[in-house]
Amino acid sequence: MMPKLAPHVRLRFDATRNQSVLLGPESVAVLNKTSADILELCDGRRTLTEIVAELRSRYDRVADDEVRAFVDRMAARHYVEISDG
């Protein structure tokens, strides 16, 4: 499965807060660095395994199931779409 940010949401860096934010209809989420990194990698071209591999090159410890759970939560809130393509 290849997670991808939903077309209705926008991920961007906010210079005022010095943090990444995820913007959607009637919602604003201020993200920590790891969450922002994961969402940035949800580009519809990488599989979850590839996303985890990429995160492992950046961070010491990456728990596969935690990344999966985070992406699932984002999908449940329609921030991320998951395709089988």
Add this chain to the structure above:
Amino acid sequence: MDSPFGLLAELTYRCPLACAYCSNPVDMVAYGDELTTAEWRRVLDEAHELGVLQLHLSGGEPLLRRDIVELAAAARDLGMYTNLVTSALGLSRRRAEELRAAGLDHVQVSIQADEPAISDRIAGTPSFARKVEACHLVKELGWPLTLNVVLHRQNIDRIAAVLRLAEELEADRVELANTQYYGWAWRNRDALLPSRSQLEQAEEVVSAARTRLKGRMDVIYVLPDYYSRYPKPCMGGWAQRQLTVAPNGDVLPCPAAQTLPLPRASVRADSLARIWTESPLFQAFRGTDWMPDPCRSCDRKETDFGGCRCQAFLLTGDAARTDPVCHLSPDHGIVEAAVRAANDGPRELTLVPRPHRVGQP
């Protein structure tokens, strides 16, 4: 102090509809001198600097502003998530395509009921058919569609049909919000406040619809606070997360605050940043120091922030009192009396429509 997340830009109070539940101010004459395009652009720049991430283009009917496309584009260029809150009258194909090209992110269309006769009667003008057409257009152009339905005594029994319509229109979200009693709605409160049995039925329908539509459509339901035990956490706290700019440049912590006896703040006289951080209006009820008891000693004071200042003022004449909606408020009897009247059998009260334009009686 935190930066605000959202700016509600009330571009105009002119409106093709005349809904009696409108929360626009009753005294609209004061707002006829609307900000120019250049002034709005400055407001957007300053809002961006201040940390605003979301812009709600609202009114009245924001599509009555000829510069709506330019303003949406300017906000989008600043990286804001832009949201159009509209009656959909004036959302022609050409206008919609221009807004889409400008990068507008999301459209919220109001409907007054599920079928033309009732919807048009509540809106005070034939509009239902055009709204349905506009909803199709919104979806066709690839926007997420939210349907906004203000609920009250005269349409709350139709929620099931409203939800079916939302499904047919492929809305992504539907907001079923009970009327908030400010502006024209305050004037019409007794004719709008639903009965307890109406609310109980509505909640059943909503809860069943949520299960049925899970994953397809978000159903947001806002209770009327007159029936709540605790007040709503109005605006997430006074001057904490949001700000409103009225058509004439007045800056407000919430869209109903123009009624409060507090010093004005205007973008025509000051910068948005100074107003947000220093103005007496924005400082008036920020935080918890202003609170009287029972709020002061309440463990929910950081949860509901004492409720709504405007409601406290409208109901008691003192904006610094606990929101009378709270069952702990010494003034709760005022709310109980209104609720009792709404449950005292059938009654026929006439709604006073809001005028379309500024300056009409």
